[in-house]
Amino acid sequence: MTEPEFSRWRQIADTLRDEIATLPTGTRLPTEAELARRFGVNRHTVRRALAALAEAGQVHARRGAGVFVLAPPMEYPLTRHTRFTTAIAASGRVGGRTILMVQTFPASAPEAEALDLPAEAPVLRIEGITRSDGVPISHFRSAFPLARLPGLQAAFTEGMGVSQALEACGVPEYTRAWTRLNAVAADTLLAGHLQMRPGGAVIRSVSLNRDSAGVPVEYGITHFAGERVTLTVTPD
Numbered sequence: 001m002t003e004p005e006f007s008r009w010r011q012i013a014d015t016l017r018d019e020i021a022t023l024p025t026g027t028r029l030p031t032e033a034e035l036a037r038r039f040g041v042n043r044h045t046v047r048r049a050l051a052a053l054a055e056a057g058q059v060h061a062r063r064g065a066g067v068f069v070l071a072p073p074m075e076y077p078l079t080r081h082t083r084f085t086t087a088i089a090a091s092g093r094v095g096g097r098t099i100l101m102v103q104t105f106p107a108s109a110p111e112a113e114a115l116d117l118p119a120e121a122p123v124l125r126i127e128g129i130t131r132s133d134g135v136p137i138s139h140f141r142s143a144f145p146l147a148r149l150p151g152l153q154a155a156f157t158e159g160m161g162v163s164q165a166l167e168a169c170g171v172p173e174y175t176r177a178w179t180r181l182n183a184v185a186a187d188t189l190l191a192g193h194l195q196m197r198p199g200g201a202v203i204r205s206v207s208l209n210r211d212s213a214g215v216p217v218e219y220g221i222t223h224f225a226g227e228r229v230t231l232t233v234t235p236d
Contacts, residue, residue, distance in 0.1 A: 012039050012049040020058055025071040026133070029059065055197055057227025060135050073230045074132050078205075080175040083163055084130055096131035102156045104146060111143045114208050114219040122146040124153055126162075129193055137228045139193040142220035149217065162218070171211045174218070179207040181231065186223070194225045201226035 016029070030038070035046045050067055053059045061067045074091050076082075088095030106120035115123065123143040130138045142162070144152055155165035166174060184204045191198040202223045209218040224231065 008039075008041055009045045009048040009052070012041070012046065013052045015039075016049065016053060017056075017058060020053070020069050023069050025069055027069040028065075029067045029069070031066065051197070055200060055227070057225070060195070062134070070135060070228070071133060073228055074137060076137075076224070076229050076231050078176075078179055078231055078233045082176065085161065085163075088132060091132070093132045094134070096134065097128055097161070098131070099126065099128040099156070101125065101127040102153060104153070105143075107143065111219050115143065115145045115216045117145055124149070124156075126156055132228070135228065136194045136225065138222050138224045139190060140220060140222040142218050144218055145216065148215070166217060171217055173212050174209045175212075177208045177210045177216070179205055179233075181205055183226070184223070190223055194223070196225055196227075203229070203231060205231070 012035070016035075020029075029035075029050075032043045032046045032050070035050075036043045039046065050059060050061070054061060054067075057073065058070055059067050060070050071093065074087075074093065076087050077090075084097070085095060103125055104122050105125050107115065107117050107123045109119070111117070111123055112119055112121060117123070124146050125141060125143050127141045128139075129136050130140065146152070149166070149169040149171070152165055152169050155168045160168065166172075182204050184202055186194060186196060186198055186200045186202050188198045190202065191200060194200075194202070203226055205220075205222045205224065207220050207222075208216055209220070211217050
């Protein structure tokens with residue numbers, strides 16, 4: 001890309017960034033063709049400017065629908081009792097969850113250690129994506145000790161969330177025992193799940209949940225889209 005081209009898409013991105021700051025969340029931006037005519041450039045230059053805004057977490061492209069203004073990063077509290085539905089409700093946004101997989105596997109070494117299981121004991125893995133106002137905010141993968149939670153797979157298959165499924169298996173309450181956080185770059189697969197560019201910043205959360213008797217019931221790894229979520233660690 002030549003220097004004039006580089007400067008032009010940066011100028012367009014800066015102009016749109018200022019305008020977006022005054023628009024309500026969910027506003028649909030003009031089409032690429034309309035923006036290209038407005039700024040007197042080709043659609044490739046406009047596309048690069050929009051990509052820069054998407055990488056910054058300010059807009060989100062929905063295939064076949066257009067490009068929309070994003071809300072500020074969602075506040076997501078990390079406490080011993082954090083639940084996705086509670087966090088979404090507190091933010092005033094509309095939550096969503098897509099389950100990608102519910103399947104039994106032999107426990108990996110980290111899963112067996114965290115869940116206090118024998119090597120390669122069966123675990124139920126559930127993988128999915130959470131959304132806020134239709135925008136992906138995290139990809140999660142959790143492992144549950146299958147022998148301790150009979151009926152769990154059926155509960156997930158029926159569409160229950162984690163809290164409902166655990167309660168159906170005799171675990172009405174569980175708390176977070178520990179959480180480890182670090183920043184990583186999204187690989188191609190994760191970027192696809194989160195609808196972000198490969199190499200973009202994500203926050204990796206590894207955690208363990210225990211029931212009221214202190215028995216491990218869930219070992220999870222969640223990747224949060226860095227520009228879309230603010231994680232807040234607070235005591236209960």
